[in-house]
Amino acid sequence: QVHLEESGGGLVQEGSSLRLSCTASRLDLGKDFDDYGMGWFRQVPQKEREGVACISWSGRNAYYTDSVKDRFTISRDNTKNTVTLEMNNLKPEDTAIYYCAAVLGSLPAGGVRIDEGDWRRDLASWGQGIQVTVSS
Secondary structure, three states: OOEEEEEOOEEEEOOOOEEEEEEEEOOOOOOOHHHEEEEEEEEOOOOOOEEEEEEOOOOOOEEEOHHHOOOEEEEEEOOOOEEEEEEOOOOHHHOEEEEEEEEEOOOHHHHOOOOHHHHHHOOOEEOOOEEEEEEO
16 A cells, blocks of 8 residues: 655635645555556545545646636646645635545546545555645
8 A cells, every 4th residue: 555645734714725745655566656646535524535636647637526626726746756736715615634545557437537436446545634624
């Protein structure tokens, strides 16, 4: 399992911005960071984990759930084994624990559907999660 560590969460006011980062280590033997599709998910109590954004190994293709389009941007730096989620114009409904995920090879469902079940079936690795709280 790839080790993923998230950073950058916190408490902010509505309309603010935050940048989440995820650094990968302990990659599979013989693999590099650009062998992995990367994603961000979030979860609130009593609800299923929701896919937020994902990005292909090259960084050329990125996908978003509708509720964050035009506000969030996912990017990656393959030289630093990091993936970043830039979150702008944050809303109280963005409050959640955010998880980074890595999957070897292509994005599950081609990235068009960012579904936790798809990622788990493809044996994704997960970070421990980081809290993001947006106050109104």
